[in-house]
Amino acid sequence: MGMSSLKLLKYVLFFFNLLFWFCGCCILGFGIYFLVHNNFGALFHNLPSLTLGNVLIIVGSIIMVVAFLGCMGSIKENKCLLMSFFILLLIILLAEVTLAILLFVYEQKLGETVREGLTDSIQRYHSDNSTRAAWDSIQTFLHCCGVNGTSDWTGSPPATCPTDPQVKGCYIKAKSWFQSNFLYIGIITICVCVIQVLGMSFALTLNCQIDKTSQALGL
Numbered sequence: 001m002g003m004s005s006l007k008l009l010k011y012v013l014f015f016f017n018l019l020f021w022f023c024g025c026c027i028l029g030f031g032i033y034f035l036v037h038n039n040f041g042a043l044f045h046n047l048p049s050l051t052l053g054n055v056l057i058i059v060g061s062i063i064m065v066v067a068f069l070g071c072m073g074s075i076k077e078n079k080c081l082l083m084s085f086f087i088l089l090l091i092i093l094l095a096e097v098t099l100a101i102l103l104f105v106y107e108q109k110l111g112e113t114v115r116e117g118l119t120d121s122i123q124r125y126h127s128d129n130s131t132r133a134a135w136d137s138i139q140t141f142l143h144c145c146g147v148n149g150t151s152d153w154t155g156s157p158p159a160t161c162p163t164d165p166q167v168k169g170c171y172i173k174a175k176s177w178f179q180s181n182f183l184y185i186g187i188i189t190i191c192v193c194v195i196q197v198l199g200m201s202f203a204l205t206l207n208c209q210i211d212k213t214s215q216a217l218g219l
Contacts, residue, residue: 009205009206010075010206011074012202013206014070014071014075016070017066017067017068017070017199018067021071024060024061024062024063024067028056028061028064029060031054031057033053034052036053051130066085066089066092069085070199073085073203077206079210082203082206083207085203086200086203093200111175118147121135122146122147122152122153125158135158136160138170139158139160140160143173144169144170144174145162146170147170148169148172149167149168152169
């Protein structure tokens, strides 16, 4: 691999990470918007920080940091930044694989825990603004009512519940949506993992090539 190939690899990795840096900025921006306007509140009382805004801020920040290391490491041909980029991508990939395995193994237990948490949060609908915002957003978006149906609500259901008496519960509706879109979710997940592996491969290749070029130039 000559100098021209090194430059090509360097700029491919640079623009590859620049694109992801802009994506991270957009995700971070949406997260801050949701957090400021409180469009989506907290569903689970035991996890008050688990809101859509907080999740988007964390994900966007991680993408921006990793992409920044990739951009600067490639364009500056800095081995330390490239290896930091490689290690962070490796950690994220291992975390994703571990999470996927845990979700598969404990799928039933997780489902029961989520159902119990949702049932508990319904009791806080009228006393907690964050819980009310979360339920209103979910019921409007999924066109559902309660956890299992309208019977979950004591008294009359909220205005965000559809008027159809046969309306499904949000837990059932969400579970059905994931099951019907499982193939697409799997394809997207695999594509993300492939992109991460390619980024790691490019970083490692560029790092090795920088060594070879330095040795060839006698540096």
